[in-house]
Amino acid sequence: MWGLIKMTREYEAPVKYSIIPDKLPDGKILTSNPDSVITLILNAKGLDLYSRTLFRRNNSVKINLSKVRLRREGDSYKGTLKSTSLMKAISEQLPLGAKLIGIEPDTLHFTFHKSYKKRVAVHPQLSLDFNKQYQLYDSIHIRPDSVLVEGLQKIVDTLSFINTEKKSYRNLNANITSRLALVRPETFPAVKLAKDSVTITLNVEKFTESDLEVPVSLYAQGKSVSYRIFPEKVVLTCRVAMRDYKRMDPSLFTASVDYEEVQHSQNNRVLVQIRRKPSFARVMRIEPEKVEFLILK
Template sequence: MAWTLFAISNTYVYTVSAGVQYVNVPDNRAFHPLQSDTVNIQLEAAGWQLLVARLKPAVQSIQVDLSGLERRHWIVFTNQLGFINRQFPSNQRVVSVSPDTLYFDFSKQTERKVPVKALYKLDFRRQYNIIDNIRISPEYVTITGPLEDVVQIEQWETDTIRVSDVSSDIRAAAPLKQNQRANINVYPTSVNVEIPVGEVTEKILEVPIKVENAKQFNSVKLFPGKVRLTVMVSLRDFVKVTNNTFEAVVNMEDWIDNGVNSLPVIITQMPDFCRLVKVEPQNVDFFVRK
């Protein structure tokens, strides 16, 4: 026991991995880090703190001051140890960071507009659901940054909208997801989201099946020749949903190329305001006359 108390009271140096967050980014300069956004930090702490760190490792992140990039293209951690130590408890001391130098490549600032995608997790009251397209205002946001980073961004997501017992339209101001890259700016930082909600019901339809890529045959007979579709539709759009608003096909190339015994039914057309619940049958038999 005495040896254990002596051991955990001693001071040790150990290494942890940490992510990098950039702060004080220079204005009007687009930069691209030339190394990983993870560094190794050597911490000096008492033995009991080392024991706790080993038993319950925590994901660390440190802030790095980029104000020095106004004059050069690199940042040296040795010059920022005081700033970094202020981010840790007083009973821990940052000895060094590896790599000690971060390098950056600067390029001309590029601007691009990308669509916004609304994320949501809704718990609907029974017989209620989304009945139309979600409306977002503005639909696009402007992102600026280095060309090589901007071109990789196809859309920007919102924070997840969470609502329970939903039975009416939802209107919310949704913040955009926090930017994970310090060299990318986005404007605006929030959008208005409107989710149309209404009462829905099931509707069952029988749709004839069309045959594609069958010109080399005299005839193709399907068994059965129709497919039974079960869809969810809002009460307001119930009468709009007819057999003619759907299209079901089978592709003979599935048999020609792959020799399948039955053809899968593919729904190639349906209204946006419907949700497909069931397709019966999912595969059909066929008879070919060459």
């Protein structure tokens, strides 16, 4: 009974709180915060003080640093805040029943540096596995495909991309749109990202093979050359999405042999090269891979 009565009485006691810096001065980044833990002198019931002191329940407060007066020291900026100026803002963050009596230390110190911004590419960390005959129709779409990073110049200058979280997709046979968190680089001081996530879209299609007979020409870079090629045509085996299958036509492809290679060939046989093809088709095989040629004098 006496213990319960004591726990319901009001007492004053010091309770440690962590500072969460909020709203930094424009164009500045916090690089040192020696007073990151402050002591609040609280008046509250014994039970509430006991739980906050021993179990650290919600023992953190946000402090607005946007109005801190700065003085330059070399390439850094020093700022101070009188604890008394924070009484009202901190009191509003305390739980009901707790009254703020004082703050220690009486002055808080902060060090800032100039912040720099740079836009870098977003790099998706994906592991993709497809059902049979399925694959990506085109490249991975990322929105946005870049993000603005802000921090110390010597750190920002080392960044060329920002990774997304790792994600695996298995047995893909349909389009997917997903939101992925961006992974902030582990630097000190930490950099800021203008976005915390991006949206990725995977366009997945069923593919098949298509065989086309295409004539072979001589690539002579504008020179006038009379020639014969045997055989005159080759068969291209192409991988193409089902949606584009009907678009396949020999006129969309150019197969040729290089005149420079022809001149240096020892056996009158040279590799066939594909110099033009539609973006939606991938040439898997050329039959035959080499053709015979004859330069006519």
